[in-house]
Amino acid sequence: MTARRRPRWSELRPLLQPGAGPLGLTDRRLARASSVEDLRALARRRAPRAVFDYTDGAAGRELALRRSRQAYARVEFLPRVLQDVSSVDLSTTILGTPSSAPLVFAPTGFTRMMHTEGEPAVARVAARTGLPYALSTMGTTSIERLAAEVPKGRRWFQLYLWRDRAASRDLVERARESGYEALVLTVDTPVPGPRLRDARNGLTIPPSLTARTVAEAVRHPAWWVDLLTTEPLEFASLHRFEGTVAELVARMFDPSATMDDLAWLRSAWPGPLIVKGVQTVADARAVVDGGADAIVVSNHGGRQLDRAPTPLEILPEVADAVGDRAEVYVDGGILSGSDVVAAVALGARAALVGRAYLYGLMAGGERGVQRAADLLLQEAATTLALLGVARIEDLGRNHVRLRPG
Numbered sequence: 593m594t595a596r597r598r599p600r601w602s603e604l605r606p607l608l609q610p611g612a613g614p615l616g617l618t619d620r621r622l623a624r625a626s627s628v629e630d631l632r633a634l635a636r637r638r639a640p641r642a643v644f645d646y647t648d649g650a651a652g653r654e655l656a657l658r659r660s661r662q663a664y665a666r667v668e669f670l671p672r673v674l675q676d677v678s679s680v681d682l683s684t685t686i687l688g689t690p691s692s693a694p695l696v697f698a699p700t701g702f703t704r705m706m707h708t709e710g711e712p713a714v715a716r717v718a719a720r721t722g723l724p725y726a727l728s729t730m731g732t733t734s735i736e737r738l739a740a741e742v743p744k745g746r747r748w749f750q751l752y753l754w755r756d757r758a759a760s761r762d763l764v765e766r767a768r769e770s771g772y773e774a775l776v777l778t779v780d781t782p783v784p785g786p787r788l789r790d791a792r793n794g795l796t797i798p799p800s801l802t803a804r805t806v807a808e809a810v811r812h813p814a815w816w817v818d819l820l821t822t823e824p825l826e827f828a829s830l831h832r833f834e835g836t837v838a839e840l841v842a843r844m845f846d847p848s849a850t851m852d853d854l855a856w857l858r859s860a861w862p863g864p865l866i867v868k869g870v871q872t873v874a875d876a877r878a879v880v881d882g883g884a885d886a887i888v889v890s891n892h893g894g895r896q897l898d899r900a901p902t903p904l905e906i907l908p909e910v911a912d913a914v915g916d917r918a919e920v921y922v923d924g925g926i927l928s929g930s931d932v933v934a935a936v937a938l939g940a941r942a943a944l945v946g947r948a949y950l951y952g953l954m955a956g957g958e959r960g961v962q963r964a965a966d967l968l969l970q971e972a973a974t975t976l977a978l979l980g981v982a983r984i985e986d987l988g989r990n991h992v993r994l995r996p997g
């Protein structure tokens with residue numbers, strides 16, 4: 593007689609979360625979400641406040657985030673009619689490799705805190721949908737585990753430069769050995785951005801048990817059941833850390849990094865190198881001179897320097913300055929497929945999204961991320977058809993104009 597195996601906590605998860613089954617509440621709610629904003633509302637209900645605010649929030653007075661979003665509202669499309677849009681093609685190339693759409697899943701830290709399915713869930717959706725996914729240095733799934741769990745699809749690795757350069761070199765080496773296609777060096781985080789919501793909420797990594805978090809547990813049981821029934825958070829790169837996000841950045845990140853470090857990385861990484869967080873034309877020129885194959889015009893979703901330049905507004909200038917030597921991507925404030933179309937029309941080869949898929953993840957794990965991706969792609973296709981453009985590759989600045997700010 594074989595001994596009866598005791599169920600593991602993780603196997604009990606579906607029973608403890610009745611909404612998560614195939615016919616469950618979560619699926620019906622996700623199906624009813626008709627925009628990323630609807631997913632955001634679901635995410636807000638499911639996640640504890642500190643986790644939702646970490647994701648949703650930005651630096652200082654959040655002016656940079658608000659402006660990044662408002663810039664998309666200033667874009668007016670100029671549709672052409674009678675253009676045969678019976679079939680619309682969103683496909684393009686990113687770094688010379690085919691992509692189903694000009695869209696990339698941006699690197700985000702602590703993704704398993706939003707939902708324990710975390711990075712592998714996002715990477716699976718990206719692979720299934722034919723889009724690249726960037727694992728963050730601050731990810732909560734290791735470089736090797738992600739590659740093993742999601743071997744298909746395009747995996748990029750995002751690097752923060754540690755004070756400990758040997759540790760950074762080790763990360764680059766591990767990404768290379770695990771078959772990551774591209775390296776994304778983020779350059780807008782020399783010191784922690786002032787995240788006021790995190791400070792007010794007393795957010796720590798991992799979330800600690802305090803009177804406040806226990807009270808939150810009662811109000812958001814699904815999230816806590818999830819957290820308690822999976823393995824502890826693991827880091828893509830850190831061994832162990834406990835403290836606030838600001839403490840972590842201050843302790844680990846290297847504020848003394850210079851263009852010499854870019855030169856070092858260029859020589860250490862044989863594949864495509866993307867520099868993320870470029871915010872001026874001068875820096876775009878400098879990093880492309882330094883060997884970047886692509887740049888992301890980004891203010892980190894408004895999470896670092898408040899009052900930073902608005903990515904969509906500087907995008908055309910940057911694309912004009914370096915677009916013939918490097919691919920130019922943009923991110924910050926993109927919440928719809930129509931935003932993606934606006935970004936491409938204004939000169940981006942691709943747009944990155946962060947919060948858009950994280951809202952889906954918080955709302956319903958992998959299925960929520962899939963819903964976010966589906967919404968973005970459907971909206972982009974509809975926008976293109978209504979613009980009278982059958983192929984996204986034919987989209988240009990002649991299809992948009994900017995309303996006065």
Ligand SMILES: Cc1cc2nc3c(=O)[nH]c(=O)nc-3n(C[C@H](O)[C@H](O)[C@H](O)COP(=O)(O)O)c2cc1C
Binds near residue numbers: 893923925948950
């Ligand atoms: C919760 C969260 C965590 C993030 N973590 C990282 C990170 O670890 N590395 C990085 O380069 N960017 C990080 N970012 C910035 C994103 O890569 C991206 O630039 C930003 O989310 C784009 O703005 P959007 O969220 O409005 O789409 C993070 C963003 C969010 C919302």
Ligand SMILES: CC(C)CC(=O)C(=O)O
Binds near residue numbers: 701781892895
């Ligand atoms: C540790 C962080 C700075 C992660 C990040 O990039 C973010 O929260 O925006």
